[in-house]
Amino acid sequence: MPNSRRPWDLPERLATPEQLVFNRRALLVGGASALALMSGPAIAQRVGDVDKLADPSARLYPAKRNETYKLDRPITDENINTHYNNFYEYGTSKDVATASEKLQTRPWTVKIDGMVEKPFEIGVDDLMKKMTLEERTYRHRCVEAWSMAIAWTGFPLKKLVDFARPLGSAKFVRMETFLDAKMAPGQRMSWFPWPYIEGLTMAEATNDLAFIATGAYGHPLAKVQGAPLRLAVPWKYGFKSIKSIVRFSFVDKQPLGMWQQIQGSEYGFWANVNPAVPHPRWSQATEEVIGTGERRPTLLFNGYGEYVAGIYKGLENERLWA
Template identity: 70%
Template sequence: MPAILHRPAWALPDSAATPEAIALRLDRRALLAGAGVIAATALAPDIALAQRVGDVPDPSAGLYPAKRNEAFTLDRPVTDEQANLNYNNFYEFNMSKSVARQAQALKTRPWTIAIDGMVEKPFEIGIDDLLKQVTLEERLYRHRCVEAWSMAIPWTGFPLAKLVALAKPLGSAKYVRMETFKDPSIAPGQRQTWYPWPYVEGLTIAEAGNDLAFLVTGAYGKPVAKQMGAPLRLAVPWKYGFKSIKSIVRFTFTDKQPKSYWEALQASEYGFWANVNPEVPHPRWSQAFERVLGTDERRPTLLFNGYAEQVAGLYKGLEKERLWA
């Protein structure tokens, strides 16, 4: 007897997900941000050239495209791939959204990930060895930035819970602290010593174990692009986008709440939890609406970015905490 698939409330049929090939009009201002007088029409070829020059064959390329997990669908079209490739926060390289060219300096092989802290036995593992121990799948997720823009992405990866299981944390561990690479020789933003490098984020063990918490290794049916956080990044779709750490090199299990990069930088604006709530404004702007990247569409922001049914229970008893931006 076939298994019965219980779709969550936010899931709609596959017809709701527009194929990648359908072009969405790019926001001209986003393309020009930080690019001076460079024409938007010239940007994509430049990036393609940089990728051809700087890349070596990705040994994981044969794993893509992965099978889609039909339990994770969308209420909106998938954002056009070029829009996603050309609009990224990656302060390690620069503070604009136009980081794609500079991010090609990132060397993703060899790439070693450390698992340490309150675990049975600390260890290190190469990204390709890690991929041999998990099964990749594709999921359609929404992404909501605290800056009030949003996108919808076909991520490929595996549940963060799988890595937690490999790590074998001690029962006293309450949090997982995640850390990005630090290499100022290739990442000019890291030469700015007033920023709290390396980039750090944290989740509770319960959040990390939620089925929606996803470690990303690919997007759009191929290995994830460098400017999007290759070779390993986080996707937690019920949180604001600054809780989406890129290019992860370390997972540390601890009993102390980690201080994230953004919290260390500006605690009055960015807290630990960073859950999406349209009723709680950022100190400088409203969160009630979001602008869909690549279109002129404005949508009402949804509580927990539309994933409340799956994650609201994580925060029971924490009502006095600063759970939002």
């Protein structure tokens, strides 16, 4: 019988002892009264302590910023980012922040399989302990012709590839999100081919820019941003940003992503940004910087050509853009 255990299922041996649960509940209930008597800094400290109980990774933030990756615009306000965001598992509107609170991010198991020396599973917090977290500021460009700049925390995807020890015959990384229609009501929409799938070539996955985000704005990822693990590839259109990843598979055939399955005539595998190649239904020549109302000229590869253009040499006959 196939293994039906979900990434958030917790073995009984790892369950928190009952007395600790009730002790923590008493702390939280009693803490509400005590907060009223505290100063501002003391309140912040207490709230921070509770956050660390809820998310073991909270102590890893903020991480040191990698200054290699510079922005040409201010970082988008966090409140704007978390309320203008696609997460179809929780609905088709841009504001699914409230709906996405149903997402349960602990425990969370990541599966590494396919063409690797030895398939394995690892808890997300154990995975983060094996990676050195850093902050990077990236621009992002959506195929809908809007853009943002975000301060992510995480680690290069290349480090995960190295950790996975893929075979030399592996050509692509296939990424998969969770599947649980009880936890994610959007997955009850049967016309979408769940679970959400995306893929990268090994050359793309091991490029310096390809990044696995575990946090943003100096703290762990908000659920609406795709906690606890999401992809950030700043030279591609926004639909190349899988959220809440539970599986990395190394394969020798090009993965068929969700948007390719839904509307392959409009959304291709590569999805690189190019202002000169319009989407079938609108221009890509300019973009709106969300939160400012400003329109800017769109840049080839979203301005990251010096890092990634070399990946695509010899692929001129491929459909490299949206």
